[in-house]
Amino acid sequence: MTIPFLDAGAGYRELRAEIDAALQRVSASGRYLLDAELAAFEEEFAAYCDNDHCVAVGSGCDALELSLRALDIGPGDEVVVPAHTFIGTWLAVSATGARPVAVDPTPDGLSLDPALVEAALTPRTRALMPVHLHGHPADLDPLLAIAGRHGLAVVEDAAQAHGARYRGRRIGSGHVVAFSFYPGKNLGAMGDGGAVVTGDSGVAERIRLLRNCGSREKYRHEVRSTHSRLDEFQAAVLRAKLPRLDAWNARRAGTAERYGRALGPVPQIAVPVTAPWADPVWHLYVIRCAERDELRRRLERAGVQTLIHYPVPPHRSPAYADDPAGAPAGTHPLSERLAAQSLSLPLGPHLGEDEARAVVAAVRAASAGLAAYPTPDGQRFPLVTEKR
Incomplete structure (x- = not known):
């Protein structure tokens, strides 16, 4: 598949x-x-x-x-x-x-x-x-x-x-x-x-x-x-x-929940957070992995297409190389880390349940042997935090 x-x-x-x-x-x-x-x-x-x-x-x-x-x-x-x-x-x-x-x-x-x-x-x-x-x-x-x-x-x-x-x-x-x-x-x-x-x-x-x-x-x-x-x-x-639109967004949310529950325990990746004050619409489902590029190569071999949003931060883009908005590496460290670690999984209102299960299985298999994902406080990123 x-x-x-x-x-x-x-x-x-x-x-x-x-x-x-x-x-x-x-x-x-x-x-x-x-x-x-x-x-x-x-x-x-x-x-x-x-x-x-x-x-x-x-x-x-x-x-x-x-x-x-x-x-x-x-x-x-x-x-x-x-x-x-x-x-x-x-x-x-x-x-x-x-x-x-x-x-x-x-x-x-x-x-x-x-x-x-x-x-x-x-x-x-x-x-x-x-x-x-x-x-x-x-x-x-x-x-x-x-x-x-x-x-x-x-x-x-x-x-x-x-x-x-x-x-x-x-x-x-x-x-x-x-x-x-x-x-x-x-x-x-x-x-x-x-x-x-x-x-x-x-x-x-x-x-x-x-x-x-x-x-x-x-x-x-x-x-x-x-x-x-x-x-x-x-x-x-x-x-x-x-x-x-609302029905299609609900389908996206269902897939995101399925991903989060299945992939949240995988130590090599961090799954997305949902803030307690937010109702997101899951345009993208973006995980983080310390060995992102290797994970992506393994998923490609398994038949799972992924994208990287976004591999080059704007301040490091050649488009801003001669502009005051451009900046050397290290200027915005978190954004540069996200550019190096983020990977977007298949997600859309027409992604079937069998396809979602296949994505989960492929990510779990492809993550094996990769480095554990470090978080600042040693905690996992949950899919959903308790609503206030």
Whole structure:
């Protein structure tokens, strides 16, 4: 049995009738941009996120960049970002002319460390950009408190967290929250796409202007901007998938629980934590292993596909080699350790029980003889901690 990391086409096969009807509806309409499907999806996704406005754009990176631009963040400004994240978080900041300022996460690797965030602030800091990594919410309240004390904006990167909740609040219900609809996401299109969800009508209107060449009226351009528009086909696909999102997230959670209970006792790996204040959606299931690369090679030979999220921290990427945001090895030690030890196992709403059991058996077998995973306090990382 070969087990793919993710079967991206399975969602279409489950919803073939609904998606085919949606695509035919758009094809027959002759209206392919900024029309009824987009408006309907924006309304539906805003309601799903318990917020007032959704503005859909061309990608998750565009959603972050246009969010910052809508807040007038640009050259000379600084935005605090995680050192452990996909580089797209950083690139969105750089695209505005602002500078990403990186800090390490908390020891569980899930959130910006508030103490390090506070220490990283300067008179140029304009915003914090927490990432809801792997589908697990960042610990927002301490970061919002810091932002409130210093007059900073908070732009949430929720590219991996469609449907997650933080202390009962839906991710997406915040001030400015950016999503991606890349095909592999929990809510994925059949192409690229993204959206900004906000309760601020001014921010929403500004992003609508920025996504459409700075124009509200054809051939009248108010500001220099770009075009970044979610097309009608992708909006229609997302509308077909949105009603299934919670059910698909529940399937992911079931697989994550199965993995955690079976792999938690394996001394060579650490399984993910769930914070007591979080309801994650398990975009990724990321274990840690001191001999990660050897474990991955063994799993590949056993027919289990895995991915590494993310092997090169942004501050060590050649993209930032000549930038002040780049930094030498050892600057962000926890992020560098996560880059060297993290391994993502197959996970998705259509991963079958037999496949999940096969992944567990393969990981247990492949771990034999590898070095035990060291934890700071000698304790195992549990899958779920007691809810408060």
